[in-house]
Amino acid sequence: MNPSAILENRRYLAPPSRWKMVWQLVWKETRQLAPLIAMLVLISIGLNCLAFMIRQVESSGKLRSVAFLGLPTLFAAGVGAMLVGQERETRTLHWMASLPVPGSLQAWIKLLIGAFGLIAMWVISLAIVCVSSFTAQGNFAVTGDEFTYYLLHSVFLLVAGLACAWYFHNTLVGLLGLVAVTVLITLVDSWLADSFWSASDGVRLMVQLAFCAVALVALRVASYRAYRPQRVVRTKSRANETMGYFDQSFGYAKILTPRYALLWQFSKQNRWILLAITALCAFGGILLAYNSFFDYGIRDGQDTNPVALGCFLIACCGLGVIVFQGDSLHQRVRFLADRGVSPGMVWFSRHAIPFSLLMTFTIITAAIGIYSIVGTHDSNQDRRVMQFALLGVAAYAWVIYAVSQWASQALRSAIVSTIVCPIVAVVPFAYGAFVVSECETPIALLLVSCVIPFIATYRTTQQWMELRVSKRFWIEHGIWLTMAIVIPLLPFFYSYLTYPTIAPAQRAKLQxxxxxxxxxxxxxxxxxxxxxxxxxxxxxxxxxxxxxxxxxxxxxxxxxxxxxxxxxxxxxxxxxxxxxxxxxxxxxxxxxxxxxxxxxxxxxxxxxxxxxxxxxxxxxxxxxxxxxxxxxxxxxxxxxxxxxxxxxxxxxxxxxxxxxxxxxxxxxxxxxxxxxxxxxxxxxxxxxxxxxxxxxxxxxxxxxxxxxxxxxxxxxxxxxxxxxxxxxxxxxxxxxxxxxxxxxxxxxxxxxxxxxxxxxxxxxxxxxxxxxxxxxxxxxxxxxxxxxxxxxxxxxxxxxxxxxxxxxxxxxxxxxxxxxxxxxxxxxxxxxxxxxxxxxxxxx
Amino acid sequence: MKAIQQTALTRSNHLAEGIMAAKKPGIRGKLRWVAWLCLIPFAVVLVFGIWLANREWKASRLLHAELTQLKAQGQPLDNEAWAAWFDAHTHKEGTDAWLEVLSLSEASSRIAPDLPFVGEVFVPIDITPGMEWPGEPRVAEFLEVFDPLILKIHEAVEYPTPVWWPIQWGGVETLLPQYQESRSVCRLLQLKAMHSLWKKDTEEALKSIKSCLATASAVDSKTIWVTDLVYLAEVAIAHEMINRSLRMDVWNDQQLETLSKWLSQQREPIESWKSCLAGERNMALTIDDDYTSRDGFSGLEALKYIPRLPSDDLRILQYYQSMMDLANGGMAGLPERCSKWSARWEEEYFLRSPFSYSTILLTMLYSSVPQLATAYERVAIQQQLTKTAIAIKRFQKANGRFPNALNELPSPDWPLVNWSINKRTPLIYEVEEGLAKLSYEGGPGAAFPLTVSGAPEHNHFRANAFEIVIR
Known part of the structure; x- marks a missing residue:
């Protein structure tokens, strides 16, 4: 053999340089995060633009504050899902583990890239706010203490999000687990702050740091567990059981009914997520009831408990996301498309369970609101108005659901849509506020726009099932989106064109x-x-x-x-x-x-x-x-x-x-x-x-x-x-x-x-x-x-x-x-x- | 081989057919899950929607009939109608004169805060004619400047009443500055009357009392409860002037008779109560859906986020109608009846539909109604006591002594009111050391601290207590 060829082969066979390995890993992780960063930056810019457009009604600067704090916070929450969950979804995690790359190194690189990304997101967010401050009016409602709190909170979310992603095998469940952990930590933190050290911000920050440390330990344990060789566990296959069991459990004949089979399949493949969402709603409901009945929260003149509202928001987004993303995971929808299942039936079967859950949620929320007044014999007017506004939460849930299910069909990645949906769900409210305040759109017309997402997803379900993400798919979605945007503006166009004014020459004279x-x-x-x-x-x-x-x-x-x-x-x-x-x-x-x-x-x-x-x-x-x-x-x-x-x-x-x-x-x-x-x-x-x-x-x-x-x-x-x-x-x-x-x-x-x-x-x-x-x-x-x-x-x-x-x-x-x-x-x-x-x- | 395959196929087909035939569920079985998941929530919402639509349809028909009737009666239900109604029920002849008088009277309170009545200084109870009154030179000097204005007031009260004011009608936020400032006219007249009595110039004092009552008539447009409260406050000032004068023993028989006659000419309270509440009702119906508060976000502004249904307007009408009907039982005990009715309303309506537009609106408004009733009854009691006190004084003038008991008074003057109806405390009449004293602690209201400069420390104004001393 040619000696030079031998040397060349040795070079390839030699173990790779550690730095090169690290660099390749960094490059890979950065590429994985790029879509999330781009999406969040675009949303943040959009929210700031909306804040500028509705500056007359949004003079308190809250929307800009939400954009400023929300961008890094959502990024931190999504890093785990993007870096770990995505690899689980594409099944590359264990392939990576088979390579001579230490699992701990991969875990640390993911954490490092997430941390750098978080710093970058804070800087970008600050830059966007600085630019928007030149144009927008009103205060920017973030204090120094709040900033520090959210900064530490985002670090916690980053570490805890990675830990959840390592721990849970299902990405969506991992994200919901992160929500649950965050809610729990927030409540513990508030309780500790209220009970023991309300006067000391320093101690509170120390507690946040302690939470971060705990999350870091959990991350280490979870990542170690993920890279551990899998145990082979022999499970009893139900499919091989006798017909009697099969018949008893699911009903053979029932499965032969496509409608029921689709419902069954949806509920089975999303059972953990549905359970998590129900638990989240129940938790929010308990908080809400606690607010209403036990002289807490708004009764003291405060706003409705934001934790409860946050739970509802995430739950509604989750419901919207699983409508289509439950089938997008591992391209499950191909199974249905290959067997010629009717797209319309798929659409209805995917919506039926979330829809009824949402309806139940609406009724229960209304009942809690009404009973909290009737049952407590409360005569406080402001509080009653606030409680009425709380009933509006139930109505807003439908809008969030409509937008989320649309986003879940349009976006291919379940992870990206899960992360992006909570903030995308804010957009219709901001747009609604804009058209109502600036264009005097009747509320009824906004309801028409709220129905359009359902029509859009219904019309494009077939293309989505066949994974035909072509120009036609996007054009069709674009047309529906344009209709949703333009319909509320029609009265504005009409009145702008017909509203009386003076002649330009008269105005010029005055000028x-x-x-x-x-x-x-x-x-x-x-x-x-x-x-x-x-x-x-x-x-x-x-x-x-x-x-x-x-x-x-x-x-x-x-x-x-x-x-x-x-x-x-x-x-x-x-x-x-x-x-x-x-x-x-x-x-x-x-x-x-x-x-x-x-x-x-x-x-x-x-x-x-x-x-x-x-x-x-x-x-x-x-x-x-x-x-x-x-x-x-x-x-x-x-x-x-x-x-x-x-x-x-x-x-x-x-x-x-x-x-x-x-x-x-x-x-x-x-x-x-x-x-x-x-x-x-x-x-x-x-x-x-x-x-x-x-x-x-x-x-x-x-x-x-x-x-x-x-x-x-x-x-x-x-x-x-x-x-x-x-x-x-x-x-x-x-x-x-x-x-x-x-x-x-x-x-x-x-x-x-x-x-x-x-x-x-x-x-x-x-x-x-x-x-x-x-x-x-x-x-x-x-x-x-x-x-x-x-x-x-x-x-x-x-x-x-x-x-x-x-x-x-x-x-x-x-x-x-x-x-x-x-x-x-x-x-x-x-x-x-x-x-x-x-x-x-x-x-x- | 083929036969074996065929047999196996036939068996398997039979098996599948058997299974399908045995397990094929009925339509009920197919829909069971779907029904649980989807249909029940929809059915609940549908039934609720049908019930609501039916209720509102009936309410809208009734409301239309009621509003048509109100409009036919000339009741104002929007700002323009309010302006027209006010034009029709008031007189413009004296407006210019009154506006000048109001402006200057209001100025009097600003430039003399150190005087009683017009300023913020406590009024000593015992001002005896001819005796030392430390603040008198200051009062005399002030009145010398303001005497021309008081003359103008005496001229203005000759114009027909109630007087038309340039009011900008803006629903519940209508400003009524002229009504508020008319009280400064009465305070000025009160100072003038006290000074005249101190000088024993009873004719001048009588003129001031007359003008005070006429000022009350000038603002007695029976518009809404604020205007009525101003009227009642001014009548109360006139009563107080008379009550203070009776302590001085300055009036002659003819003057006492005149005072008694003026008191008897006061308006009919039941009718006023009804028209005032009708005005309140009309104002409540005037609130538009796009209401914006002048002073930032208010409870009323929050109403724009709550749907206003025909049943809400109907309930507003019913509420005020029942409040008006409360006066049919007479003015005595009206505050108690109002409070009871409000409590019952709260139990029955508020709890039944806590989020409705009408509940929230009326809960904001109804707390003022018992207060108005309290003011009505207070003034009614004060009027009767004052008339009784005048009757006692006239009895003393005629007989040379005070009556031993109130039943000695002639019939037209006593008893004019059923004092026992409230069952609070009895009316006390006693004669001591040449002074007769009428006291009554059964009025509505409660005690509150008196924060007037110069008043004795810890002095409390007892809204439910009346005391008239007759010399």
């Missing part, structure tokens, strides 16, 4: 004007009156209690020093204007204790000031005069406690002047107060917001009312009357500022993300605020109608537009336009102001 006005208006030009240096809360003014209540003074409105700014975060002002920087606009510095010393305000009666009330009124007038002197001309003023108090004082002064006890000092004070009120009215009028304009209308109406009073003209003097006359008769300025208010509030409403459903603090009626796009169109229509109302001279048309606008607002109707922005326009005072003839010039 152009808004851009123009934004440059000339700065929020820092707005001021409030503040009088209490200890109360700097920028919540001035406050809403009037009850719209249209005239000059009704309202609670609220802080009292503090005079500051600038105070507009909300989404100011119409340019971003360059630092509106949040509230600074004093003047050097005016109120004396310490001004509120209690001068105005007599105090929260307690012990420190009350004894200053006479008449003197306090005079001080207030003086105080506002001082502040007004420091304002720049054209400064906007926001209605506040002080402004309301001033017009109350002014009215009381005028009433006093109309009586017999009037004095010169009172008359002078009244004149000064009216002068202040005129300045305040001008300041409020110059606020370019619809709410401000409405307030200005009230203040102007009050001015008009004051001037209409007997002898009022005599008290005020010609100079002030001329100013009042000039202000009230200046219709052009009033119209201009109203138009500016419409346009700026329109712009703000269109670009606001926090005050959706409002235009200038006026709430739109519910039908127009149900979804954002409808709100936007309603805002367009309102703004355009307001501009039309403003500039039309036809009174009938004005009324018609006012009624049309009133329709858009909360409880607005043709009779009552109190909450409409234009409800106070062109009121009695505005139409009669010309007839008042205040000053001599006007009289001439």
């Amino acid at each position: 152009a004007d808004a851009e123009l006005f934004r440059k000339s208006y700065s929020a820092s030009n707005r001021i409030n009156f503040w009088v209490d240096p200890n109360d700097v809360s920028p919540d001035a003014g406050g809403d009037m209690m009850g719209a249209g209540s005239g000059m009704m003074a309202a609670e609220g409105g802080g009292m503090g020093m005079m500051i600038a700014g105070g507009d909300d975060a989404e100011s119409v002002a340019d971003a360059s204007v630092p509106s949040a920087d509230a600074k004093p606009v003047s050097a005016w510095d109120p004396p310490s204790g001004f509120a209690s010393n001068v105005l007599g305000y105090s929260n307690t009666t012990s420190g009350l000031n004894r200053l006479p009330i008449a003197e306090r009124m005079a001080k207030r007038v003086e105080h506002i005069e001082t502040q007004m002197a420091s304002f720049f001309p054209g400064t906007s003023i926001e209605e506040s406690h002080e402004t309301m108090q001033l017009y109350n004082d002014t009215t009381l002064l005028r009433m006093k002047l109309q009586g017999p006890k009037k004095t010169e000092a009172d008359q002078d004070l009244y004149r000064r107060a009216m002068k202040n009120m005129l300045a305040i009215c001008k300041g409020i009028r110059s606020t370019p917001s619809l709410d401000g304009q409405r307030t200005a209308d009230r203040y102007d109406a009050w001015l008009f009312n004051e001037l209409n009073q007997k002898e009022a003209k005599d008290f005020l003097g010609q100079e002030l009357l001329r100013d009042l006359d000039g202000y009230l008769r200046d219709k052009r300025t009033r119209q201009d500022i109203r138009y500016k208010a419409i346009v700026l509030d329109w712009f703000k409403a269109k670009n606001s993300t926090s005050q959706v459903g409002q235009i200038g603090r006026f709430d739109l009626a519910k039908p127009f605020t149900s979804v954002r796009w409808k709100t936007d169109r309603a805002i367009d229509q309102v703004a355009w109608n307001l501009t039309q109302c403003l500039f039309t001279h036809d009174l009938a048309k004005q009324d018609a537009i006012r009624q049309e606008v009133g329709r858009f607002f909360m409880n607005g109707n043709s009779r009552d336009s109190i909450r409409s922005p234009c409800g106070s326009w062109f009121g009695k005072w505005e139409t009669q102001i010309d007839a008042l003839k205040l000053s001599k010039e006007a009289a001439q």
Whole structure:
């Protein structure tokens, strides 16, 4: 023989390098995990996208938190099934054991790859969340403690999952065993935490570590057992028994009935899984009953026990998965296909048992919910509503089942579908929430979508039985999936196409004007009156209690020093204007204790000031005069406690002047107060917001009312009357500022993300605020109608537009336009102001 | 060979046929498992569905008839109808005047927290005309500023009542600020009356009492229980003003007669009770399925997740109708009857269908009904006691002495109420040291701490106790 050939043969015959062996094993295990990683990453991205789509209803960030924590947790739970269970399924485990590769090495490599994979999944999950945080709104609801807990929990799941996979011969049973162990550990952990060391997180983490250590020992034992040479056990073959036994046990004739045979076969081949699922449901039911009857869980204001819900979720997923995966294991379904069993009968026989189990579960859950209320004579309303929501769990179970059975047919691997189903089952709920909240889909239409998975699996059962996973198979599933997605959107498409809006040219005009006005208006030009240096809360003014209540003074409105700014975060002002920087606009510095010393305000009666009330009124007038002197001309003023108090004082002064006890000092004070009120009215009028304009209308109406009073003209003097006359008769300025208010509030409403459903603090009626796009169109229509109302001279048309606008607002109707922005326009005072003839010039 | 094979085949065929013939099960045997597994749950659901559909179909027919009848009676069942109903049952003539008065009166409480009645200071019981009253200068100075407003109030009460207010109707979340703030008008009048009595200006005090009663009439639109509670509170303020005045011995015969006449002119409580509960019923029916709370998630908002069936609306109607009928037995003992009825309702309906829309909604609402009944009875008792006290005073003026027993009083004034109906405690009348005292502890309600500044420590307001001292 050629020496070189001998050397070559020796090279092949020599034992392989240990490192090369390790490297090959690592490569193999990594390849095995790749589908699971890809699937989970895709699902996580999908959930984050959904969280973004339903950000209006899901502002708490819970869905993103679920995606963040769920990705590594599911991976950890699935590693055992993927690395060990899959090898059992393909029967390569014992083939590997026959090779000169130590079983312990294989076990350790699997654990090592699982651990590296877990680290990678946490990193990927974190990266996805970081990216989604740039776009999504709301909080991300995971605390540091929770993160640590779930991190350790995932390590436990990884080790325990591998141990279960090594121990159990059936993969699905192994996964359910892992669920049972996890539930048990969680309960023990909660019990220990509640009973002994609730205050110490450190001890709790130590307990988690202890659980991990125990799981590691179990893993070692189970893997050793798996690679141990199998014992040959002679079992009694029932098939070789006498016909009598066979007949007695199963019924020969019954087996000849295909329907019954299929049912029998399903129940036999899945008996352990069905038993495990029933046990899981029973366990969840016991927890639920414990919650309901023994003053635990939601009765203390907590949510329904999540462990019970988790059990139900996994049980329903399990039921869905075994519908088709029970036959996919070891390609059992070929047996049926080869014998020409009807696909329809196969479909029905696979669904019958899970379906009836689910129905029973629904009835029992409902019974527990009802009896927990009736039996315990509980009258707590919140709790009863929660219990009702619990009944919804039974309904959700059907959706989870429908999706799971679909996934179990579409995915070839039983293991992948088992791991993926719990998280895929969340997708229809997220999608349902999206279409209901954003597209206003009727719930009934969602029910149609829930039926489609059953139709889809029925239609494709034959292809599935014949293992024909061709393009046609996927196209057919794709069509059904598309139908399930599109059907709930049909009403949205229809209403989006037919919903009224304004012309693009009209919108462009509003946009152009808004851009123009934004440059000339700065929020820092707005001021409030503040009088209490200890109360700097920028919540001035406050809403009037009850719209249209005239000059009704309202609670609220802080009292503090005079500051600038105070507009909300989404100011119409340019971003360059630092509106949040509230600074004093003047050097005016109120004396310490001004509120209690001068105005007599105090929260307690012990420190009350004894200053006479008449003197306090005079001080207030003086105080506002001082502040007004420091304002720049054209400064906007926001209605506040002080402004309301001033017009109350002014009215009381005028009433006093109309009586017999009037004095010169009172008359002078009244004149000064009216002068202040005129300045305040001008300041409020110059606020370019619809709410401000409405307030200005009230203040102007009050001015008009004051001037209409007997002898009022005599008290005020010609100079002030001329100013009042000039202000009230200046219709052009009033119209201009109203138009500016419409346009700026329109712009703000269109670009606001926090005050959706409002235009200038006026709430739109519910039908127009149900979804954002409808709100936007309603805002367009309102703004355009307001501009039309403003500039039309036809009174009938004005009324018609006012009624049309009133329709858009909360409880607005043709009779009552109190909450409409234009409800106070062109009121009695505005139409009669010309007839008042205040000053001599006007009289001439 | 062939024959042997044929024989064997024939035997095996016979054996198979025999087995099949012997063991072939009937249809019952075939379906037994399937029936157990599938049919029973389906049958349960089917029977339940048929029963539910039948019940709701019957309920919808009855409900339709009831709602048609209510609409024919002009009962408001939506926000627009509420606005129309309110327009039709109120008067707009005095609205402007009242709005001005309300605004300024509400301001009075803010600027004088250190005064009795309008502020938060405890009111001393014994204010004797002409004698020292430490807080009087402060009160006088305050009233000097607010006298023009009080004049305006006296003018406003001349307008027809009840008054129309600009209310934005929004179902159960309708804000009623004017009703709430009208109490500040009464408090201002109460201060004015006390000060006038201290000055022995009985005409002015009489005007204040009259205006207080008229303010109550201005808000007496019999809309819902909140508006009715405001009315009752304001009437109670007027009663308190009269009761305090009787301790001062300031009224003449004619004034006492006038006071007695005003008290007799108060509204018919049974009719008010019914119309108020009708309003509550209409509000409950006004709640739409898409209700959104103004103040975040509330119990009512949770109702949107619960199906609203015709039987629910029917039950709401029946519940309120039975509550209205409770008043047919008279106002005395009404709170007890309400409580008993509520308890019975809870036993019968709440336990029968704990998850229904109507149960959850009504359980939220019904707790307020016994409270309203309590307020009704309290004011009724207070009114009768006040009238009795006036009758005692008039007897004293006529005879120069207090009556030895209440049965000495003339018939129209006494007895006007059957005090024994509640069987709580008897009405006590006693004369000591020139003072007559009427006391009664049988009213509804309980004691609660009085947290008013200046009040004696551990002072408790006893809602069920009444005491009138007549000088």
